[in-house]
Structures are given as C-alpha cells and as structure tokens.
Amino acid sequence: MTKLRVHEYARKVNKSSREVVEELQKLNVPVTNHMSMLESDAVSKLDSIYKRSTAGSTGAQQEKRQPSSNNRQNENSRPKRPASGSSNRPSNNSNGSSNRPSNNSNGPSNRPSNNNGPSNRPSNNSSNDQKSSPQQHGEKHKKGNQNRNMSQNNNNNNYNNKNKGGFNNNQRKKPGIHGGKRRHPKTHQPTIPQTPKELPEKITFYESLSVAELAKKLHREPSEIIKKLFMLGVMATINQELDKDAIELICADYGVEVEEEVRIDKTDLDTYFEQEEIAEGDLEVRPPAVTIMGHVDHGKTTLLDSIRHTKVTAGEAGGITQHIGAYQVNIDGKKITFLDTPGHAAFTTMRARGASITDLAIIVVAADDGVMPQTVEAINHAKAAEVPIIVAVNKMDKPTANPDRVMQELTEHGLVPEDWGGDTIFVPISALKGEGIDTLLEMILLVAEVQELKANPNRPAIGTVIEAQLDKGRGSVATLLVQDGTLRVGDPIVVGHAYGRVRAMVNDLGRRVKEAGPATPVEITGINEVPQAGDRFVVFEDEKTARQVGESRSMTAIQASRSEKQRVTLDNLFEQMSQGDVKELNLIVKADVQGTVEAMAASLMKIDVEGVNVKIIHTGAGAITESDVTLASASNAIIIGFNVRPDVNAKRAADEEGVDIRLHRIIYKVIEEIEAAMKGMLDPEFEEKIVGQAEVRQTIKVSKVGTIAGSYVTEGKIVRDAGVRVIREGIVVFEGELDSLKRFKDDAKEVARGYECGITIKNYNDIKEGDIIEAFVMEEIKR
Numbered sequence: 001m002t003k004l005r006v007h008e009y010a011r012k013v014n015k016s017s018r019e020v021v022e023e024l025q026k027l028n029v030p031v032t033n034h035m036s037m038l039e040s041d042a043v044s045k046l047d048s049i050y051k052r053s054t055a056g057s058t059g060a061q062q063e064k065r066q067p068s069s070n071n072r073q074n075e076n077s078r079p080k081r082p083a084s085g086s087s088n089r090p091s092n093n094s095n096g097s098s099n100r101p102s103n104n105s106n107g108p109s110n111r112p113s114n115n116n117g118p119s120n121r122p123s124n125n126s127s128n129d130q131k132s133s134p135q136q137h138g139e140k141h142k143k144g145n146q147n148r149n150m151s152q153n154n155n156n157n158n159y160n161n162k163n164k165g166g167f168n169n170n171q172r173k174k175p176g177i178h179g180g181k182r183r184h185p186k187t188h189q190p191t192i193p194q195t196p197k198e199l200p201e202k203i204t205f206y207e208s209l210s211v212a213e214l215a216k217k218l219h220r221e222p223s224e225i226i227k228k229l230f231m232l233g234v235m236a237t238i239n240q241e242l243d244k245d246a247i248e249l250i251c252a253d254y255g256v257e258v259e260e261e262v263r264i265d266k267t268d269l270d271t272y273f274e275q276e277e278i279a280e281g282d283l284e285v286r287p288p289a290v291t292i293m294g295h296v297d298h299g300k301t302t303l304l305d306s307i308r309h310t311k312v313t314a315g316e317a318g319g320i321t322q323h324i325g326a327y328q329v330n331i332d333g334k335k336i337t338f339l340d341t342p343g344h345a346a347f348t349t350m351r352a353r354g355a356s357i358t359d360l361a362i363i364v365v366a367a368d369d370g371v372m373p374q375t376v377e378a379i380n381h382a383k384a385a386e387v388p389i390i391v392a393v394n395k396m397d398k399p400t401a402n403p404d405r406v407m408q409e410l411t412e413h414g415l416v417p418e419d420w421g422g423d424t425i426f427v428p429i430s431a432l433k434g435e436g437i438d439t440l441l442e443m444i445l446l447v448a449e450v451q452e453l454k455a456n457p458n459r460p461a462i463g464t465v466i467e468a469q470l471d472k473g474r475g476s477v478a479t480l481l482v483q484d485g486t487l488r489v490g491d492p493i494v495v496g497h498a499y500g501r502v503r504a505m506v507n508d509l510g511r512r513v514k515e516a517g518p519a520t521p522v523e524i525t526g527i528n529e530v531p532q533a534g535d536r537f538v539v540f541e542d543e544k545t546a547r548q549v550g551e552s553r554s555m556t557a558i559q560a561s562r563s564e565k566q567r568v569t570l571d572n573l574f575e576q577m578s579q580g581d582v583k584e585l586n587l588i589v590k591a592d593v594q595g596t597v598e599a600m601a602a603s604l605m606k607i608d609v610e611g612v613n614v615k616i617i618h619t620g621a622g623a624i625t626e627s628d629v630t631l632a633s634a635s636n637a638i639i640i641g642f643n644v645r646p647d648v649n650a651k652r653a654a655d656e657e658g659v660d661i662r663l664h665r666i667i668y669k670v671i672e673e674i675e676a677a678m679k680g681m682l683d684p685e686f687e688e689k690i691v692g693q694a695e696v697r698q699t700i701k702v703s704k705v706g707t708i709a710g711s712y713v714t715e716g717k718i719v720r721d722a723g724v725r726v727i728r729e730g731i732v733v734f735e736g737e738l739d740s741l742k743r744f745k746d747d748a749k750e751v752a753r754g755y756e757c758g759i760t761i762k763n764y765n766d767i768k769e770g771d772i773i774e775a776f777v778m779e780e781i782k783r
C-alpha cells in the first residue's frame with residue numbers, strides 16, 4: 001500500500017482532514033496536520049474505523065444509504081456503524097468529535113437527535129439552526145457572510161431529503177418541496193458513480209472569490225462548497241463573494257494550500273524604482289551622477305568642457321566625444337557621470353517630472369563676481385532636491401578673483417566652508433586653464449564615497465531620460481541614464497509613454513555598445529515615440545508586456561492631461577491640510593527689492609498655525625521668472641509676489657502647471673491671506689482678474705490733461721472702468737485707476753488686443769515709453 005497523507009486519506013473516506021487528525025490522535029498516532037504522512041499501520045487502524053461502515057459497499061450503495069440516513073453531513077461526521085465498537089469508540093464516550101447519535105451532548109458533529117450541536121441536522125426547526133450554527137463555529141468564521149435569509153434557505157425538508165440534488169434545489173430557491181422531490185430521483189441516480197476530481201495542491205486568489213470560482217479552482221461542485229459553508233455557519237449562494245477568511249477555512253478543510261496573490265500595477269513605472277530588499281552581495285558601487293549649476297557666465301560650460309577634454313578625450317585616444325547630454329570620466333578606475341545639461345532649469349524640470357537622478361550638485365561661482373541671484377537659485381534648487389553640494393570657486397586665474405568674498409557670501413546661504421567650521425567643500429579652480437579640476441574630481445569621488453552609492457548590475461535596467469529628440473534618419477532617439485541594472489541591445493523597454501526594443505546603443509564617445517551598466521549614459525534608438533527629459537524607463541521581460549504597459553501608460557497620460565493635477569493653492573490649502581496631504585507650506589517669495597524680500601520672509605516665517613509649517617524655499621528680488629514657477633511646481637510651492645509680476649513665460653508656465661501665484665502690494669495683506677488660508681478661513685469673495693495689458697509706445701504731455709500714454713494693447717483688452725498698474729521692468733511702479741481711454745479722438749469703452757489707444761491714469765503722470773499698463777477688474781468668485 002502506498003503512503004498517504006492525512007488529507008488524501010480523509011478524502012478517500014469522505015471525511016474532513018480535521019476529523020481524521022482527531023481520530024489519529026485518539027489512536028495515539030502522532031500527526032500534526034493534514035499534510036502528515038500516514039504509516040500503513042495507521043492507515044489500517046483508520047480503515048478499521050472508517051471502512052467498517054462502508055465495507056462491502058460500493059460507492060453507489062454508500063451514496064444511496066446516506067440520504068436514507070437522513071443526514072447530509074454524514075460524509076463528514078458519521079459513517080460509522082454503531083455495533084463496530086472499536087476500542088476508542090465506546091458508545092458513549094465523551095471526548096470524540098465523531099460521536100454517535102445516541103451520545104450525550106459533547107461533540108460538535110453530533111447527531112441531529114441531540115439538541116446540542118452546531119452541525120445539527122435540519123430536522124431541528126429552522127429557528128434553531130439559525131442560532132446554533134454561528135454560535136458553535138463562531139471563532140472560526142466570525143467574518144463569514146451570513147447575509148442570506150436563513151429561514152428561506154434552511155428548508156428542513158430539503159435537508160431531510162437530501163444530498164447534492166436537494167441542496168441544489170435549495171440553493172436555487174425553487175418553489176421548494178415539490179419541485180425538489182420530483183426532480184430528485186431522476187437527477188440523482190446517474191450522478192452517483194461520479195468520483196470527484198483530484199484536489200489541487202494549492203490555489204491562489206486575488207482579493208476574493210465567488211463560491212462558483214472557488215469550486216472551480218478546487219474541482220468541486222459549487223453545492224459542495226455551499227454545504228461546507230453552511231456547516232461553518234455561512235449561508236452562501238453560488239455567486240456570493242467569499243472573503244479571505246472564508247476561502248482559507250474551506251481550503252483548510254480540503255487540505256489545500258491557499259495563497260493570496262499580490263498584484264502590482266505593472267504600468268506604474270515608479271514601482272520598479274522602489275527598491276525591494278536586495279542582498280548586500282548583489283550590490284556594487286556605482287559612479288555618482290553630477291550636475292553643474294551656477295549663475296550665467298560663471299563658467300559652467302567651460303568647466304564641463306574642461307573636464308571632458310582633459311579626461312575623456314585624453315583618456316580614450318581617438319574617441320570622438322559626442323554630445324549626448326551626459327558623459328563619463330574615469331579617474332584611476334573610478335568613474336563619474338556628468339550630466340551635460342548645465343543650469344538649474346534643466347535640473348528642476350527633471351525633478352518636477354519626478355526624476356531625481358543627480359547624486360551631487362556642483363555650484364560654480366565666479367571668484368571675480370561673487371554670489372549672484374542665479375547662484376542662490378541654484379543652491380535652493382539643490383537643497384530642495386536634498387543633494388549634497390560642492391562649491392567650485394571659478395576664474396581663480398583672474399587678478400580680481402576674491403574667493404574669500406565668495407565664501408563669505410555663501411555662508412549667508414547656509415554653505416559654510418570646512419575651514420570655517422562648516423561642512424561644505426569649496427574647491428578653487430580655473431575652468432579656462434584647467435587648474436584645480438583634479439582636486440574637484442577627487443572631492444566629487446570623496447562625497448560620492450560617503451553617500452555609498454550602490455546598484456545591482458544583474459537586474460533588468462531602470463533609469464531616466466536625459467534628452468530625447470526625433471532624428472530624421474534614426475527615428476526617436478533618447479539619451480538614457482541607466483540608474484540600476486544593465487541595459488542591453490534587444491531589451492524590451494518602456495520609456496515614459498513610449499515603448500519598443502533597444503535597437504542600437506551608442507555611448508558618450510560615439511561608440512556602439514552592447515550593454516550599459518549602472519550610472520552609464522547611452523543613446524538608444526528603437527522606441528516608437530519621443531519621450532521627454534525626466535521620463536523614467538524600465539526594461540521588461542518580453543516585448544508584449546512592454547507594449548501593453550506602454551500603450552496603457554500613454555492612454556492614462558491622455559486622460560490625466562484632461563483632469564488637472566491637484567496642486568496646492570491658497571484656496572485648497574486648508575482642504576489639503578485637513579486631509580493630511582500638506583504638512584509643510586512651501587513658499588517662494590519674490591519682491592521688488594531685497595530688503596522687502598527679507599522683511600516678507602521674516603514675517604511669513606512667524607505665521608504660527610497648528611499642523612503646518614511655513615517653509616520658504618526660495619527668495620529673490622525681481623520679476624517672477626519661469627525658473628521660479630518650475631521650482632514651485634517641483635516642490636508644490638506657492639509663489640508670493642510683492643510689487644512684482646510674473647514675466648510672460650512665467651505666467652504661461654504657471655497656467656500650464658497650475659502653480660498659484662499671489663501678487664500683493666501690502667505686506668500685512670500677504671500675511672493675513674496666508675494665515676487665513678491656513679486656518680481655512682480664506683474668504684476671497686472678490687478676486688482680481690487681469691483683463692489685459694498694453695505697451696506704452698509713446699508719451700505726450702498735455703497741459704491740464706497730464707501725460708497721455710500712446711499705447712498698443714498686447715494682451716486681452718483695456719477697459720474704461722478697470723484698475724490699472726504701471727509695470728516697469730517687471731516691477732509695479734504705480735497702481736491706481738484709469739482716467740481716460742481713447743481711440744483716436746473718441747472716448748472708448750474698451751480697446752481690444754492689436755489696437756492702439758491713448759491712456760491717462762488718475763493722479764499719475766510719470767509714465768515712460770516701454771512701460772506696461774496692466775488693466776484689472778475685481779470679480780466675485782463663487783466658492
């Protein structure tokens with residue numbers, strides 16, 4: 001006889017595994033669960049118990065007998081014959097679960113004539129059933145769904161009659177007794193010889209399964225599952241969804257392993273970037289990715305070129321450097337990847353798109369010029385991205401170079417040199433002459449080492465797009481930075497919303513390569529569309545999946561572009577705060593002069609509302625620029641403009657990105673507004689709406705009338721009753737009311753874009769050529 005597992009034996013004798021285990025324990029056979037192996041003597045012992053009742057019977061006979069025994073649960077609980085009297089089954093023992101009907105009231109699977117058991121038979125009246133099942137099985141299936149009307153299901157007659165057929169009738173809620181009876185003899189006899197298909201070893205499910213689905217997975221009739229559920233106190237229909245607990249209970253009863261599937265959203269590329277736990281052994285040190293930022297003309301490009309020429313071309317004899325948006329240098333076997341897109345705009349644009357590919361930022365400051373507005377912007381961009389900063393004090397060859405001044409000025413922005421007790425590395429260089437470059441590179445490696453940058457080259461590649469364009473001959477061409485894993489020619493890939501197979505790869509030296517490891521920039525062809533800088537890419541197992549993911553991503557992108565992103569604005573600030581989405585209010589403060597900027601920043605920092613911190617991520621004097629908007633968009637910040645205006649590009653970008661720009665002229669109003677928004681009391685019943693702008697082309701002084709501004713309407717329209725502002729080089733120099741608006745000699749109610757007009761402003765004659773006159777009206781807004 002071959003060895004059997006408990007659950008296999010249980011199935012053979014039509015018992016539940018639990019019962020067999022209990023029986024074995026009574027027989028002092030050591031078993032632990034349904035998977036335990038049964039020795040042959042244990043099997044024979046069990047046989048002596050179970051088979052007695054069925055000995056000599058065919059399956060059909062057995063089936064036949066069961067209905068007459070008036071007990072549907074018999075398969076589980078009582079096929080035993082009274083007279084057999086095996087040693088451990090005294091007719092009235094008080095311990096067994098397989099007790100006989102005549103026994104006293106101890107066992108859960110007692111016979112119907114007892115009045116105790118949970119699995120009592122329906123011959124008890126149905127109201128008993130209602131109570132007894134849940135009570136007895138309570139612990140196991142508290143979560144079971146008992147949403148069926150039990151009195152309806154629990155038709156005693158059906159039960160008394162039945163096995164499967166009867167149960168089915170019951171389940172279908174057929175008119176009942178008659179239908180059931182009539183059909184019964186016909187349907188039953190032919191099905192009797194059916195042997196159930198073998199149970200699977202394991203099933204999986206996702207979230208839930210209906211009774212029918214579970215039955216199919218277990219190769220069982222739904223009615224059988226329903227029956228088991230009923231025994232567990234759960235009234236279920238064939239279409240009822242079963243929760244995890246119910247599924248596990250049923251499967252445990254069958255001795256089938258069960259596992260809940262965890263599905264990840266394949267189309268969300270970000271999930272591939274969330275590092276799963278990787279064994280330390282699989283990780284290797286990877287080169288750092290470095291971005292160079294700084295003020296205009298401080299020498300970013302010269303520095304990038306200088307590094308490339310001294311290190312790349314010299315190192316790789318004959319290599320033709322080609323511009324692919326990034327390049328790698330090799331210093332004594334250690335590599336550094338430079339992102340060849342100078343400027344913080346590119347840096348922040350990428351970050352705005354969710355890509356943080358830079359490990360380290362170099363801020364270039366010209367020693368003869370010192371810290372300039374864009375230097376500060378660059379520092380703030382790097383800080384907002386939380387990347388370490390190295391300062392390269394450039395143009396040291398110039399006689400006017402004053403590195404101490406640079407250090408002094410940077411101290412004010414939180415970058416304190418190591419010599420002065422801080423932790424920022426300053427490296428004096430001359431990008432033009434190539435001096436100090438080696439030290440700078442050494443420092444980069446040092447900082448990178450501290451960061452312990454690691455990657456696993458043995459996984460499919462993931463990374464970010466640095467640049468991409470459409471090439472007439474080659475189609476869509478993208479420069480990718482591999483951030484983890486190894487990218488190979490032929491890999492199926494999804495890049496942003498594009499997909500394809502890597503057809504060819506070229507490195508920064510213009511050479512064809514077959515693979516690219518972590519932190520390597522490569523230019524690839526083979527994808528169907530042009531992705532955007534900052535898009536992420538992921539390599540997939542097969543092209544079919546890549547195509548599916550790519551297509552579904554591009555669909556989602558179209559839909560997403562229709563429904564706007566929820567950015568923080570003063571109007572929705574309170575809502576976002578209450579939902580816990582915003583815990584820190586990021587602000588960018590721009591004002592006409594530095595003194596005001598500081599005063600505003602100081603006052604804003606004093607705002608104290610529980611639950612939210614005010615954090616000023618950037619300040620500056622001058623008009624609001626596109627770079628401010630990009631930073632705001634990347635950091636979910638609000639821009640406060642005091643006496644300044646956004647320039648055209650900034651305005652367009654703010655509209656596109658949904659960045660909230662608040663313009664003010666009185667400091668306490670700014671503070672009041674933000675405080676009110678934080679407390680959820682913002683009550684902007686009226687909102688200023690800018691209706692148009694006109695450019696002053698000519699001024700005519702007329703005595704008694706004042707200065708007439710001969711203007712050309714460049715945007716929207718100028719209306720007679722509007723309020724006006726005079727803006728000179730991005731700064732508001734006057735705000736007041738329009739006095740007169742004329743087309744030629746006639747008064748006009750409004751003048752539209754593309755037309756000329758004459759404007760005078762009440763109590764203001766200092767209009768100059770080139771000024772912008774902005775017209776605004778106050779509009780009531782519905783909240």
Ligand SMILES: Nc1nc2c(ncn2[C@@H]2O[C@H](COP(=O)(O)OP(=O)(O)OP(=O)(O)O)[C@@H](O)[C@H]2O)c(=O)[nH]1
Nearest residue numbers: 295296297298299300301302394395396430431432
């Ligand atoms: N004397 C001297 N001149 C330098 C040095 N580095 C750069 N320059 C000069 O400074 C000017 C500006 O340098 P770029 O490298 O174009 O500056 P940038 O920061 O890239 O400027 P943008 O691209 O306009 O933002 C050029 O005329 C360079 O030759 C240096 O170390 N010493």
